[in-house]
Amino acid sequence: MVDPVIIVGGGVIGLATGFELLRAGIPTTILDRNRAGRGTSWLAAGMLAPDTEIGFEELELYDLNRESLRRWPEFATAVEAASGRDVDYRDDGTLIVADDPDSTKRIRRLYEFQKEQGLDVDWLTGDEARDREPFVGPRVSAAIWVESDHQVDNRLLLDALREAFLAEGGTLREDTPVERIHPDDEAPAVVTEEGEQIQGRDVVIAAGVWSRQLDGLAPAAPPPVRPVKGQMIQLRMKLPFDLQHVIRGPDAYLAPKSNGRLVIGATSEEMGFDTEVTAGGLYDLLEGAWEIVPGVYDLAVDDTWAGLRPASRDHAPIVGRSGAPGVIVATGHYRHGILLSPVTAQEVTRLVQTGETSRWIEPFSPARFSGPIPESTA
Numbered sequence: 618m619v620d621p622v623i624i625v626g627g628g629v630i631g632l633a634t635g636f637e638l639l640r641a642g643i644p645t646t647i648l649d650r651n652r653a654g655r656g657t658s659w660l661a662a663g664m665l666a667p668d669t670e671i672g673f674e675e676l677e678l679y680d681l682n683r684e685s686l687r688r689w690p691e692f693a694t695a696v697e698a699a700s701g702r703d704v705d706y707r708d709d710g711t712l713i714v715a716d717d718p719d720s721t722k723r724i725r726r727l728y729e730f731q732k733e734q735g736l737d738v739d740w741l742t743g744d745e746a747r748d749r750e751p752f753v754g755p756r757v758s759a760a761i762w763v764e765s766d767h768q769v770d771n772r773l774l775l776d777a778l779r780e781a782f783l784a785e786g787g788t789l790r791e792d793t794p795v796e797r798i799h800p801d802d803e804a805p806a807v808v809t810e811e812g813e814q815i816q817g818r819d820v821v822i823a824a825g826v827w828s829r830q831l832d833g834l835a836p837a838a839p840p841p842v843r844p845v846k847g848q849m850i851q852l853r854m855k856l857p858f859d860l861q862h863v864i865r866g867p868d869a870y871l872a873p874k875s876n877g878r879l880v881i882g883a884t885s886e887e888m889g890f891d892t893e894v895t896a897g898g899l900y901d902l903l904e905g906a907w908e909i910v911p912g913v914y915d916l917a918v919d920d921t922w923a924g925l926r927p928a929s930r931d932h933a934p935i936v937g938r939s940g941a942p943g944v945i946v947a948t949g950h951y952r953h954g955i956l957l958s959p960v961t962a963q964e965v966t967r968l969v970q971t972g973e974t975s976r977w978i979e980p981f982s983p984a985r986f987s988g989p990i991p992e993s994t995a
């Protein structure tokens with residue numbers, strides 16, 4: 618029997634990679650420390666927003682984000698077909714709004730940069746923004762309209778991906794934390810906390826913020842990933858409140874889902890693995906949301922939580938062969954895990970299948986943190 622690829626971590630990156638490997642005919646086992654799809658990715662907002670989130674110094678990452686968005690519709694269709702579930706892919710566009718002179722100056726600078734990069738964005742007055750989205754409040758005096766940015770319901774996606782992975786014949790081992798990796802050119806393996814050793818043809822580390830805690834990766838260093846805490850709040854939309862677009866303000870974003878979830882985020886805090894939800898965090902989010910979309914005031918609160926974004930040292934993902942034989946890394950997706958799932962999954966599948974590090978993932982190699990990859994494992 619052919620050894621499967623072993624994926625450590627059943628978040629959006631692990632599940633999507635498993636799904637793509639199976640679609641390519643490669644047997645795959647995913648090990649998750651809890652239940653697959655219930656970690657960081659479950660706590661995200663599901664925005665697919667390369668143009669909104671373009672960074673002044675991050676054009677390589679922008680290209681990757683953009684490419685992944687290009688692949689998203691086909692990926693969503695494939696996941697829906699395999700799982701029989703809807704993922705609520707929405708292409709309604711995004712409004713970036715400003716509500717005072719400082720925020721107007723900031724988004725004007727962003728708009729000019731977006732234009733310089735050739736993005737298809739429009740500058741709107743406050744009234745023009747309200748014409749597009751009537752729930753934008755009277756304080757909003759300027760906006761950027763980003764038609765090309767989309768969203769998905771990350772929770773529906775994760776349930777669908779888990780189902781799709783199983784439907785394609787994948788093996789899913791939940792409640793199975795991995796403690797150690799045994800790198801090897803021929804037969805790399807993982808060792809679970811229970812001491813079980815599981816051998817694969819390759820091992821893929823997709824463990825998000827927990828990637829750094831895996832032992833045994835020498836001669837490679839553990840992926841340098843740290844948690845960045847994001848507190849969020851979920852409201853329940855109720856008519857006549859019927860927000861249709863993602864709205865990004867100076868202090869909060871709002872992402873409305875078709876089933877009535879309204880996800881508001883997010884703080885950005887260097888607090889290690891702390892996931893406490895604080896009064897101050899929620900206060901800032903609610904005030905930031907209310908200032909730009911005042912109708913949130915009357916909505917019921919469904920839930921609050923804090924997620925941990927897996928951030929690398931340069932805030933770009935870490936994807937590719939590590940210096941440890943037989944070990945591939947796919948982690949550090951920080952704010953873009955849901956967006957980057959198709960391109961990561963497909964390019965890791967290509968790497969497993971052909972040995973080729975494609976031009977899409979080459980700039981994001983783990984080698985940038987640990988020096989060149991030894992000849993024997995390149």
Ligand code: GLY
Pocket residue numbers: 662664847882883926951952953
């Ligand atoms: N991508 C949204 C966030 O990180 O809050």
